[in-house]
Amino acid sequence: MNQSVRKALNLLNLFDENNYELTLKEIAERSNLPKPTAYRLLTTLESMNYVYKLKENEHDSRYRLGLKLLELGQLVSDQLEVRRVAYPYMEQLAKKILEAVHLVIVNNNEATYIEKVESSKAIRLHTRIGKNSPLYIGSGPKLLLAHLPKVKQEKIINDGVIARGINKELLLRELERIKIEGYSYSVSEQDENTTGISYPIYDYRNRVIAALTISGLSTYFEGDNLSKIKLKSKETAIQISRKLGFKGIVQGVVD
Known part of the structure; x- marks a missing residue:
């Protein structure tokens, strides 16, 4: 599997019933990725509605799974x-x-x-x-x-x-x-x-x-x-x- 695809899918796997919402910092730490890399992958996922960015400020952003996954699940x-x-x-x-x-x-x-x-x-x-x-x-x-x-x-x-x-x-x-x-x-x-x-x-x-x-x-x-x-x-x-x-x-x- 393409490494970028694997990394992006791994980011989606970080979300579960105990983690509906994760910050960019948490995602980078849990995936062992540099923060810029995590942000780049999340931006791609966001553009395709696989994740949804809830808030962004000068320090961090928070993400949830997007509606595209609901559509695929259906x-x-x-x-x-x-x-x-x-x-x-x-x-x-x-x-x-x-x-x-x-x-x-x-x-x-x-x-x-x-x-x-x-x-x-x-x-x-x-x-x-x-x-x-x-x-x-x-x-x-x-x-x-x-x-x-x-x-x-x-x-x-x-x-x-x-x-x-x-x-x-x-x-x-x-x-x-x-x-x-x-x-x-x-x-x-x-x-x-x-x-x-x-x-x-x-x-x-x-x-x-x-x-x-x-x-x-x-x-x-x-x-x-x-x-x-x-x-x-x-x-x-x-x-x-x-x-x-x-x-x-x-x-x-x-x-």
Whole structure:
């Protein structure tokens, strides 16, 4: 880890339930850093809202943890909550459709698979919890990309699709279709001969916070079985969303 980053993170670790507030002098002493170095690191942290300067005079300053940490903590809390709520529903869905069921979120401009229930079939996909994927490849990632704010969506697309030879205009049209139809569908995008279908999971603020993704060999995603997979997956995504406090109308889905 970069030494400056390590030193800055160590400063944050000085705050605890017994030390909500620390002076610049205390921070420098407890971190074994020269006072100018501690001040420089704190100034950087303050500019990013990780710490808040309460008072400054000619002798010293006092600091508290900033609201950015509260925001990040809420994101972690939301992720833990959606995993806890979704898992039993994912288990039930996997038993009904006999395919692998995943839970996918946006993480640092990528898609991250944070939960999985395996298929009971002998042939299984090589996906795993913690796997990262670009947001423009696969049904789950693209569903999440479709629901991002336009500015962030545009930046992710511009930073990534050109290098991969992906047609930007076609992708944008697909993302618009996903929002209108309420689900995402992909074939052989992450793995050959596999199909993925994803539905949005909403929170109590009516925001899409995760994708419920069903994937398996494409030969099973046909005819009546495909209709069953889509129907049961829609129902499950709505059930999870309602459990998380969502009260709105799901786009593209008759509830």
